[in-house]
Amino acid sequence: MDFTFTEDQLLFQNTVRDFLAGEVTPQRIRASWEMESGRDPALWRQLNELGLVGMTVPEEFGGLGMNELDFVLIAQECGYVALPEPLVHTAMVAVPLLRQLGGELAATWLPRIAAGESIVIVGLEQNLLVEDAHMADLLILQRGDSWFAFTPEQVELRRNESVDRSRRLFAVTPNKKGSDPLLKGSEPFFVSTARPVGAGELLESTLNRGALACAAQALGLAQRMVDMAVAYSCDREQFGKPIGSFQAVKHLLANVAVRLEFARAPVQRAAYSVANGEPQASRAVSHAKLLACEAAGLAAKNSIQVHGAMGYTWEVDLHIFMKKAWALSNTWGDAAVHKARIADYIFSEGAELGAGATFMQIA
Amino acid sequence: MKLSFSAEDERFRAEVADWMVANLCGEFEGIRNRGGPGDEHSCVEERKSWERKLHEGGWTGLGWPREYGGRGASIEQQVIFNEEYARAGGPGRMGHIGETLTGPTLIAFGTEEQKQRYLPGILRGEDLWCQGYSEPGAGSDLANVKTRARFDAAGKQWLISGQKVWTSLAHESRYCFVIARTDPGSVGHKGLGFFLLAMDQPGIAVRPIEQITGTCEFNEVFFDEAACAENDIVGAPGEGWQVAMGLLGFERGVSTLGQQMLFQNEFDEVLRIARENGAGADPAIRQRIADAHVGLRIMRFNSMRMLSGGGDDGSLSREAMIYKLYWATWHRNLGKLAMDVLGAESEILDGAPYALNRLQSLYLFTRADTIYGGTNQIQRNLIAERALGMPREPRG
Numbered sequence: 001m002d003f004t005f006t007e008d009q010l011l012f013q014n015t016v017r018d019f020l021a022g023e024v025t026p027q028r029i030r031a032s033w034e035m036e037s038g039r040d041p042a043l044w045r046q047l048n049e050l051g052l053v054g055m056t057v058p059e060e061f062g063g064l065g066m067n068e069l070d071f072v073l074i075a076q077e078c079g080y081v082a083l084p085e086p087l088v089h090t091a092m093v094a095v096p097l098l099r100q101l102g103g104e105l106a107a108t109w110l111p112r113i114a115a116g117e118s119i120v121i122v123g124l125e126q127n128l129l130v131e132d133a134h135m136a137d138l139l140i141l142q143r144g145d146s147w148f149a150f151t152p153e154q155v156e157l158r159r160n161e162s163v164d165r166s167r168r169l170f171a172v173t174p175n176k177k178g179s180d181p182l183l184k185g186s187e188p189f190f191v192s193t194a195r196p197v198g199a200g201e202l203l204e205s206t207l208n209r210g211a212l213a214c215a216a217q218a219l220g221l222a223q224r225m226v227d228m229a230v231a232y233s234c235d236r237e238q239f240g241k242p243i244g245s246f247q248a249v250k251h252l253l254a255n256v257a258v259r260l261e262f263a264r265a266p267v268q269r270a271a272y273s274v275a276n277g278e279p280q281a282s283r284a285v286s287h288a289k290l291l292a293c294e295a296a297g298l299a300a301k302n303s304i305q306v307h308g309a310m311g312y313t314w315e316v317d318l319h320i321f322m323k324k325a326w327a328l329s330n331t332w333g334d335a336a337v338h339k340a341r342i343a344d345y346i347f348s349e350g351a352e353l354g355a356g357a358t359f360m361q362i363a
Numbered sequence: 364m365k366l367s368f369s370a371e372d373e374r375f376r377a378e379v380a381d382w383m384v385a386n387l388c389g390e391f392e393g394i395r396n397r398g399g400p401g402d403e404h405s406c407v408e409e410r411k412s413w414e415r416k417l418h419e420g421g422w423t424g425l426g427w428p429r430e431y432g433g434r435g436a437s438i439e440q441q442v443i444f445n446e447e448y449a450r451a452g453g454p455g456r457m458g459h460i461g462e463t464l465t466g467p468t469l470i471a472f473g474t475e476e477q478k479q480r481y482l483p484g485i486l487r488g489e490d491l492w493c494q495g496y497s498e499p500g501a502g503s504d505l506a507n508v509k510t511r512a513r514f515d516a517a518g519k520q521w522l523i524s525g526q527k528v529w530t531s532l533a534h535e536s537r538y539c540f541v542i543a544r545t546d547p548g549s550v551g552h553k554g555l556g557f558f559l560l561a562m563d564q565p566g567i568a569v570r571p572i573e574q575i576t577g578t579c580e581f582n583e584v585f586f587d588e589a590a591c592a593e594n595d596i597v598g599a600p601g602e603g604w605q606v607a608m609g610l611l612g613f614e615r616g617v618s619t620l621g622q623q624m625l626f627q628n629e630f631d632e633v634l635r636i637a638r639e640n641g642a643g644a645d646p647a648i649r650q651r652i653a654d655a656h657v658g659l660r661i662m663r664f665n666s667m668r669m670l671s672g673g674g675d676d677g678s679l680s681r682e683a684m685i686y687k688l689y690w691a692t693w694h695r696n697l698g699k700l701a702m703d704v705l706g707a708e709s710e711i712l713d714g715a716p717y718a719l720n721r722l723q724s725l726y727l728f729t730r731a732d733t734i735y736g737g738t739n740q741i742q743r744n745l746i747a748e749r750a751l752g753m754p755r756e757p758r759g
Contacts, residue, residue, distance in 0.1 A: 126707065127707065128707050128708065128711070129711065159715075160711050160712070161711070161712035161713075161714060161715050161716075161717060161718070162710045162711065162712065163709075163710045163712060163719070163723060164710065165717070167710070169710075169711065237500075238502060238503050238504035238507070239503075239504045239507075243503075246740070246756065247756075248740035248743060248744065249740060252740075297699075301695075301699075301730070304730050304734075305733060305734065305738070305739070305740075308502055308503070308734055308738065309497075309502065309528075309529050309581075309731070309734055309735065311730070311734070312574055312575045312727070312728075312730050312731050312734070313572055313573065313574060313575065314573035314574060314575055314577065315572070315573065319575040322575075323575075326702070326709070326710060327710040330702070330703075330705075330706055330707050330709050330710055331707060331710070334703070334706040334707060335647070335703060336642065336645040336647065336648060336703070336706065339645075339647060340645070
């Protein structure tokens with residue numbers, strides 16, 4: 001049993017944190033809201049130069065050959081700055097799905113991702129809309145038991161606004177130009193992949209990785225909101241003292257800190273579980289997403305409260321993080337979905353519960 | 364125990380309901396349910412006309428004494444009016460600051476001349492008012508106002524300089540009441556004055572503040588030697604705090620009770636969606652909906668209890684003290700519940716640019732409920748210190 005990260009992992013996290021703090025500022029995010037695409041190709045190139053885009057791509061395809069556990073700290077940092085670019089999605093959802101599918105699809109697209117040339121976006125039916133579909137060179141979509149791969153010219157995109165102005169959401173409908181071999185029509189394409197993967201397994205593992213990506217970012221978002229509120233509470237004076245000196249105010253943030261710290265280990269546990277393909281990954285992920293998103297929700301609520309009326313102005317940056325936390329908590333499975341997955345397990349026959357199962361490892 | 368309204372009150376209720384049905388139609392059809400919290404920027408001209416319509420119906424100055432043109436209605440009837448108004452989908456009031464704050468304050472503290480000059484315009488629904496209390500450095504610590512009032516003996520007027528913030532309707536209002544420091548060396552509650560200012564003058568500039576909803580319901584107001592006639596100070600110079608606090612008593616009094624009907628409307632919508640989209644099948648959501656329903660009933664019963672025990676003097680401040688904390692927290696929770704009921708749909712807007720639907724707006728605006736008019740933290744301090752007699756928090 002070892003919950004610690006390696007020195008390399010922590011060192012890399014620090015490097016990425018410094019880079020993101022310098023580059024992905026609230027001003028830059030606000031500027032991106034005014035751009036049609038909302039995305040910055042120059043920033044993507046920089047992220048690629050740092051090795052982040054291809055981090056989870058196997059080395060044989062030009063990546064760093066790392067896994068979801070290696071990336072989970074990076075995802076937290078992306079959350080901390082509310083990074084609009086689809087980096088976490090690429091490393092934690094799209095690349096692992098391609099790895100899982102294998103075959104020609106993986107051999108074609110993984111090297112392009114690692115080279116920073118292509119972006120692959122994955123959309124599940126339950127997400128209703130597909131984030132960053134406009135950036136995709138390849139879209140992999142699940143509908144029922146079928147999975148489809150589309151190139152941009154094969155689909156029509158209709159944009160929907162999100163409460164989080166950084167998010168670009170699209171309804172995706174296939175058009176008539178379905179001649180590309182990647183388009184399988186109603187035929188699920190996983191039959192042509194290198195190893196047979198069941199549609200159910202594909203859906204579950206993809207949902208897990210998407211939810212884990214949300215959970216990791218939610219930790220970063222929560223930390224950011226607490227940091228902002230702490231700074232404000234030290235700075236803002238009423239009754240001749242910093243408002244942070246009043247118990248009623250400091251306890252608001254102490255409550256968030258407790259919730260946040262208790263969410264970290266479950267997220268790390270879930271990342272381990274996903275990276276190692278453990279059978280209990282689903283409930284580990286559900287546990288992680290629930291706790292991390294609850295922490296971020298409480299951080300949003302209490303940080304606004306600490307900021308007073310300033311907290312609900314557009315001018316103060318807090319809402320950038322608060323709205324992303326809101327969106328992430330309801331996508332890739334909302335609280336009801338994830339609570340139901342845990343409850344279903346607990347009430348299932350032969351569920352391994354109790355102290356003896358706490359550190360259960362599957363050989 | 365008094366668990367129902369009198370027959371006379373029920374007749375009054377029917378009268379209000381009938382009037383609303385007969386009048387909130389035609390040119391006013393489009394403003395039904397509009398202009399509430401988070402939507403205060405909408406349908407401004409129509410809602411101004413509606414204020415005059417209310418006056419024609421005799422529904423302005425409901426609780427004011429008859430001698431000042433009011434209806435002299437009992438607290439019960441004021442509650443009933445507010446309930447029926449909300450039930451019918453009456454639009455957010457634009458004249459409410461004048462009617463529920465300026466009017467009662469002038470009636471209690473103003474000179475006869477001030478009453479004659481300002482009350483009729485409020486009653487007619489023509490003169491809208493805004494409130495100049497909070498400042499960048501005076502929020503929870505309201506007594507820390509820095510805005511200055513200097514008496515210009517030659518011009519026989521007060522000159523007001525400084526800045527107010529979170530001022531609703533400043534850009535629509537004809538008048539503003541302002542607390543400002545008349546005694547330059549004073550601190551805290553002492554040395555303040557309560558002033559009535561015309562907004563349309565060179566010394567006043569209004570800048571809207573954009574909210575997290577992307578709309579502007581509040582403003583900053585800058586005063587640069589803004590003029591206030593000698594006889595437009597309410598109370599004596601240096602005694603403005605007493606007037607200001609008296610006014611806050613009105614703010615936290617009867618005028619807040621009718622909002623429960625709005626809460627009921629919002630709750631009903633959340634419940635309807637939960638039934639339609641299947642969220643209501645989730646046990647956790649079901650329980651929260653039940654909790655919200657219970658909370659609504661608690662607020663309702665508590666109002667009825669207040670009415671049973673209270674006199675007709677409008678002094679509900681003790682009960683109001685616990686009520687603000689309760690309703691603000693309940694309402695903020697309702698906003699979160701609404702989003703959780705919507706689930707994955709909750710982040711999707713109606714359209715560009717940033718067109719929030721009613722529940723998204725509710726969610727975002729209820730973040731403010733636990734802040735404006737005294738934060739939850741300040742409310743708890745008040746309850747602990749004033750109601751329970753606990754020692755004051757060390758300050759300063």
